Amino acid sequence: MIPADQMQNDQYAHLKKVIEEKKKIRNPLIEILRSAQEIFGYLPVEVQEFIAQELNIPVNQIYGVVTFYNFFTMTPRGKYNLNVCLGTACFVKGAPRLVQMLSEELGIQMGETTKDGIFTMSAVRCVGACSLAPVFVIGEETYGRIDSKDKIAEILKRYK
Ligand code: FES
Structure with a gap:
């Protein structure tokens, strides 16, 4: 569950907007993950949980995609x-x-x-x-x- 104060965070608000837009396309998950990585710089578990919640899919499905493609990262990247x-x-x-x-x-x-x-x-x-x-x-x-x-x-x- 995502804490309410995090929801107010600009990054989550931005991501929520992106999800709303991309939900309409077919198989939007990779596109959404790409955007999420741009917004946060990486894809921590909390972000994956947030996306799972918004898309109403199991977080394991997201984790599977994140760990399959090497352009996704779960650790913060340097500048x-x-x-x-x-x-x-x-x-x-x-x-x-x-x-x-x-x-x-x-x-x-x-x-x-x-x-x-x-x-x-x-x-x-x-x-x-x-x-x-x-x-x-x-x-x-x-x-x-x-x-x-x-x-x-x-x-x-x-x-x-
Ligand atoms: S092997 Fe070609 S640049 Fe390193």
Whole structure:
């Protein structure tokens, strides 16, 4: 059950409006979940419960969809996605070491978000910059030939 004060929250009000609009289309669940993730930044259980209640469907059905598609997340995302390429070229050129250095620098593991909420580290396949391997991507920027923690620190501080 969703507490009344949460219902007054702008985000829930926005989501309720979205649900009302999208309810009319066929199979609206994925569209609604996409919007909910845009509104909240992620899909915590409370949001899933709210959607279940509004659509009058079991929350398990929603949970099943959220966990099936990897573009849905149940944990808060950072302001920036830091995507580390684990494609073949990057892997061969030291992506595992790059992941380790990033983990140490950020204090998180793959899939986690930094305490300050700035970065979420994820693994991706080839991003088309193999000649710069190993690479990671933040937003539109691709950073390549990363072979030291100093380089990483210098790049990350641009986002803080
Ligand atoms: S394998 Fe990493 S950019 Fe291609």
